[in-house]
Amino acid sequence: MIYLDYQATTPLAPEAKAAMLPWLENYANPHSPNRAGREAAAAIEHARAQVASGLPQAGDVIFTSGATEALNLALGGVVLPGRDEIVTVDSEHAAVLDTCEWLEGQGRTVRRMPVGSDGLLDLEQLRAAITSRTALVAVMLVNNEIGVIQPIHEIAAIAHQHGALMLCDAVQGFGRMAVPEGPDLIACCAHKIHGPKAIGALWVRDGVNLHPLIHGGGQERGLRSGTLSPMLCAGFGAAAAVAITRRQQDAVHVERLWSVALDALGPGWTVNGSTDQRYRGNLNIRREGLDAARLLSDLRGIAFSLGSACASGSGRPSHVLRTLGLGDGVARSSIRLGFGRYTTEDELADACRQITAAADVQSRWVA
Template sequence: MIYLDYQATTPVAPEVRQAMLPWLDHFANPHSPSRPGREAAAAIEIARSRVASCLPGGGQVTFTSGATEALNLALRGVDVSGRDKIVTVATEHAAVLDTCEWLAAQGREVIRLPVGADGLVDLDRVRTAVDDRTALVAVMLVNNEIGVIQPIAEIAAIARRAGALMLCDAVQGLGRMAIPEGPDLVACCAHKVHGPKMIGALWVRDGVSVAPLIHGGGQERGLRSGTLSPMLCVGFGEAAKLAREQRPDDHALVERLWNVALEALGPGWQINGSTEQRYRGNLNLRRNGLDSARLLTDLRDIAFSLGSACASGSGRPSHVLRALGLSDREARSSVRLGFGRYTKEAELGDACRRIAAAADAQARFAA
């Protein structure tokens, strides 16, 4: 199996696995005052500091079950202070868009800003939409389907001038690039940076008030009740540490892999979204007349996707690709290839040549 689905999840790093293993046997509750409990709590605090080292300064990291919970906590728990408006972008992850839809049903006004053909939001539109009624502006750093990087620092500055808060979904950006200064809340998770699943975090700037969604024992400074898993927290911490240390090498590798993939795919493909303002470990592209679902079936020993893993099986064209102005047919002729730290250049080249050959065969049969 050649794995090219890094946006859905990443392979667990060997170092992360090794760091987690002792905590299978060290089963103490980290919230217990016993000696084993204090040891577990200390390991969690080391992990927290490692995750925080990948995030802006001047805030606190709260562990959650994943980025979806972190985003819900931010969107639903932020103190609106009499403001009733949320501004977001049409290409956001479903964890943001669906939560905004729920908030709209509760009486909030939700503005979904469009993007251009390159996938980028227009800053003038942001300035127009964000006003003194805006409580929160929610914009993703790196898009999970097309890899486009939004101008987060500029958007955060617009929000601040209007007295609004800014939430950044940094799931696909954590460890791969510096998180821009400016956001008041940042959501992230471990399994997109070679860590375990079911552990994420919400970073909250000092002075920002967020109400809990989960009530119980008052863990995580009262913001997120529930017993933490030392094993998962340690895994996230180790993954964050590795991502920070290896970021230059990971970046250089991804740049090489991007070029390898494009050369092996050959002509006839169009890249979806900006090629310049983009994380290049995400190659989303289309070919006229391609049946991408059939391509996925024909190449079962190559793991790639047609878009967001969260929306797979819905039967609907990608809302992200539609937001770029693509037709349903164009959206359904698109594939997403994701690669990174453990991708071998030779394997990627072989996979892309086979993808191109299968696409050529479809075109011949359709002619």
């Protein structure tokens, strides 16, 4: 199997596995005051510092069950007097868009901004959309489907000029690039950076107050109740430490892989979204007349996707591609190839040649 689905999840780093294994047998509750509990709590604090080292200073890391919970906590937990509006973007992840839809049902106002054909937000349109009632502006750093990088520092500055807070979904960018200064809340998770699943974090800038969504013992900074897993936290911390140390090395490797993929695919493919403001480990491409779902079925030895893993079983074309102005038929002719640290040039080139050959077969059948 050639694995090209890095936006959905990444292989577990050996360093993360090594950090996790001792906690399979060391089962102490980190919230207990005994010695074993204190040792578990110390491991969690070490992991917290490792994750925090990849985020801006002057803030705190709140561990969650994943980025979805972190985004829910940020969107639902921000309460500013006299402000009941959220401004976000049509191309955001479902964890943001669906939460915003639920909040609308609770009486909140949500303004959804369009993007251009390149997937980028127009900053002047954003500036005009924010009002004196806007509490939060939510924009992701790297789009999970097309890899486009939004100008987060500038977006945060615009939000602050209007007295609003800024939430950044940094899931696809954390550990792969420097997270920009400016946001007040930043969501990230472990399994996109070669860590374990079911563990994420919300970074909260000092001075920002949140209301908890999960009530109980208030174990995690009073904002998240429930027993933390030392094993998952340790894995997240180790994965973050490796990603931050290897960030430049990984970036060079990914840049090379991008070129290898395009060369091996050959002509006839169009890249969806900006190719300049983009994380190069995300190659979302389309080919006229392609049945992408059939291609996925024909190439069972290659793991790639048609878009977000969260929505891949819905049968609906990607909402992100529709925001670029692509029709449903064009969106259904698109595939996403995701690659990174453990992808080799040879296997990527081999996979891309197989993809193009299978697409060529489809074209002959249609003709």
